[in-house]
Amino acid sequence: MEEIRLMKGNEAIAEAAIRYGCDGYFGYPITPQSEIMETLMELQPWKTTGMVVLQAESEVSAINMVYGGAGCGKSVMTSSSSPGVSLKQEGISYIACAELPCLIVNVMRGGPGLGTIQPSQADYFQAVKGGGHGDYRLIVLAPSSVQEMADFVALGFDLAFKYRTPSMIIADGIIGQMMEKVILPPYRPRRTNDEIRQQCPWATLGKPDNRERNVTTSLALEAEEMERTNLRLQAKYKEICENEVRFEAVNCDDADFVLIAFGSIARVCMSAMEIGRKEGLKIGVLRPITLYPFPTLKIQELAKKAKGILTVELSAGQMVEDVRLAVNGSIPVEFYGRMGGVVPTPEEVLEQLKKQLVK
């Protein structure tokens, strides 16, 4: 049954994972996302659904446990925050190359280095452009509410299985620590091994007599074989870009100025838009929900009518590069960002819009 609760974003992820029928969570604690594992440990799903919850000895171990579980067709996940996600990159690249589904959550904090524990979006490049080595992409989802934290667990897993590729949720300390109303989905039973064999014929769940053994690997000894793997991956990413773009456009139809922002700071931009509209400025907000695939076509459409775009991020300016690529010089694309864990207010965003675009 559906259930309404007041929850933190991190808690919502844990609850949603159990309700999705997740088979295993492997993680290592780090602020500001420790409540994900804490909530799972408190709820003890191994006693109810049979879901494994394990604190690994490091982030590197955790992602490789995910690799193993994913190879068996299990719905497995890990979560961490920026420095911990850097440690996972090698494993993520292997999983992407082996074409296995899994869910990775990054509740970002200020960086670089060990940084701060306050909110940041400075891992955009890492999440969207690859992060680890080699030509691979992740499906990247950016929730901006606690409800979306819960919803994107199922969405992330579903897309990961549909395309046999890792999905990543990137949030930050605001969404992770904030409490809001959440409608939790009904419980779904975990898939049985027979169901997995049926739905995931590639899963390494033991070889029956009637087929060859399944192999999951990221290693090829011949260059041509590795190129074939790469071509297969690229074809898949193209299909993802054609079919899976998601965004929210608010008041964009008549907008002279468009604020483009994702995650927590998109909420701040919505408030800036409300204040600006009261002053007579025609402002809209475009909130990319999938950061990969990026809503390039929507931005091109907006650029035909708007006078200018202000991209707002909790970073030195990362997504703005993709916005500029989409717009390709047809209208001005300016940037405003704060770094290291500092979050600008709606008034600051509006002031920047006026300074940089309205003039």
Next chain:
Amino acid sequence: MKKEIIIAGFGGQGVLSMGKILAYSGLLQGKEVTWMPSYGPEQRGGTANVTVILSDERISSPILTSYDVAILLNQPSLDKFEPKIKPGGIIILDSNGISRFPERKDIKVYQIDAMEAAQKANSPKTFNMIVLGGLLKIVPVVKLENVMLGLKKTLPERHHKLLPLNEQAIQIGMDIIHEI
């Protein structure tokens, strides 16, 4: 209707819990709510605050620059948030926590000596519920019955025997709050 409320005081005073009960009550009354704590490397005795927004419509920014209502339970909080109250807004304070009263003339100030009342009632832990009672008297943004339901949802079941004590504390708060 939209109310933007900040509750600030010392860590350990029950500031975050009070906000949580308020937010849960709002949710049970069918409102949109956000509860945004100041989070950081906090410790007991340091300052803590939480922003609670209750609204009939979808809530945009959970980060605010000004507030309709501020419950300020120590001097650092009063110093920090007095300039951030909207004109015509409200400060609720406990005179035990502060060394000066607010200076602004364009806002309403209410005093609730909850620390003293909690000690008199021999249950210092009900301090935050007394303050919450005061808030509900001045800003009846949620119904008492929903607050009690919210409390029931927030308290672990083993503490449900304390519900009447908490209701009493809310009542005390409603009785002792007064404008200054």
